Amino acid sequence: MTAPVLEIRSLDTILHTPDGRRLHILRDVSLTIAAGECLGVVGESGSGKSVLARTVLGVHPRTTRTESTGAVLLDGEDLLAAAPRRRAALLGTGIAMVHQDPMTSLNPVVRIADQVTEAITNRRRLSRRARLRTAAGLLAAVDVPDPDRRARAYPHELSGGLRQRVGIAAALAGDPRLLLADEPTTALDVTVQRTVLDLLDQHRHNRGLATLLITHDIGLLYGRAARIAVMYGGRIVESGATEAVTRRPAHPYTAALLQSVPRVTGPLRRTLPAIPGSPPDPADPAAGCPFTPRCAAARTVCATKTPPVHHPGPGRTVRCHFPLDTLESAA
Structure with missing residues (x-):
């Protein structure tokens, strides 16, 4: 077996806020992602999903002091032990991120071309013409219509769906090995959501990208993520193959999330x-x-x-005193 692109071992993250609070956000988090694989991380707001992505990326609010223990290995290199300059060098090339809200993640006063090519121009100088040409090629790769004109535009001139495609193009510009997608479709219409997710899938397959897809909607992961990790209270409470976990959940929280997914079958007025x-x-x-x-x-x-931690099946884990299978067999 080849080594995973991303391996997280027993990660704990504590945030110290400006008002003196000590927030223990991540607790004993472990996971792996192979090249070309999509791992879905799902949970409610406040479960620690976004802090997990920011800890891997090494980016936290400047006003917050952060303590992290454990290991975050990118192709075997421990990012937590790496020097700040080394971590900065990996941003955009080793690791890239697609953010939740494309309007706030893009700079409103900088043209699209300059933002899309930032991962490249941070490492080598490009002429204005080369930046426009490179940006137009990246925008075309994510199906942005009229890419030459859009490369000269500002974010406010584009729709939400196009802005998110710009965010994907910028993330792919540095040819990263790991892509973090933090709720990439939250601010989009349902019809646009599928297009954006299809784009992420397409480039994951074509580039062999290891992808961490973060969402609060467990239904969004069907057919997208081969494996799933369910987070609650900063812990991974259940993990395994998506089909196995969603078909027969072992943790009560996973079961509750699945029951909350809207269905097109059954009573029309079902609450x-x-x-x-x-x-x-x-x-x-x-x-x-x-x-x-x-x-x-x-x-x-x-x-x-x-x-x-129990192992209810091959490749599966559940952190629970009384997994649902245990309760059912005792009933």
């Missing part, structure tokens, strides 16, 4: 079930399993002891 309660506060972590206050199957031990 979607909601998960009661709120996600845990990272500034005040509780002992035991973080899902305990919201879990209908919780028992006394769930509130006091960290749940162990």
Whole structure:
């Protein structure tokens, strides 16, 4: 077996905010992504998904002090141990990111050509004509119509879908090995979402990109991600092949997420079930399993002891005292 492009081992990340709070965001996170593979990371807002991407990328708000322990290996190189200059050199070439909102991730006063080619011009000088030509080629590769004219435009002159394609073109410009896509379709219409996801899939296959696709919509991962990692309270509570996890979830939280996915079959007026309660506060972590206050199957031990990791099937993990298969077999 070839070594994974990205391997995360027992990653913990703590953020110290300007107001003095200590937020333990990521707890014992481990995952791998191979070349050409898409791993989907799914969970509610506040589960730690975006902080995971920013920790891999090495970019956090300047006002927040960050502590990370464990290992983040890119082609075997530990990014957490790398010097700042080395990490900066990998941005755009080793790792690239497609952000959630293309309007805020693009600079409104810089032309599209300069933003798309930034990963290239940071390393070698290009003439104005070369920047426009290179940008137009990258825009054409992500199906932006009339790429020569769009390369000279500003972000506000493009629709949301075109701006997100610009973001993808900019991410691909440096020919990275790892692509982080953080909720890349949240700000887009449903019809545009599929086009953007198809583009990501196309370039992942063609370039052999290892892709981390972050979303709050578990239904979006069907047919997109070969494997899935479900996050809750900063932990990966379940992982495995997407089909196996979605067909027979082993963690109560995964089951609750799946029940909340809208379906086109069944009663027309069916009310979607909601998960009661709120996600845990990272500034005040509780002992035991973080899902305990919201879990209908919780028992006394769930509130006091960290749940162990079980293996309900080949390539699958679940962090739960009482996985659903266990509960069903005991019933």
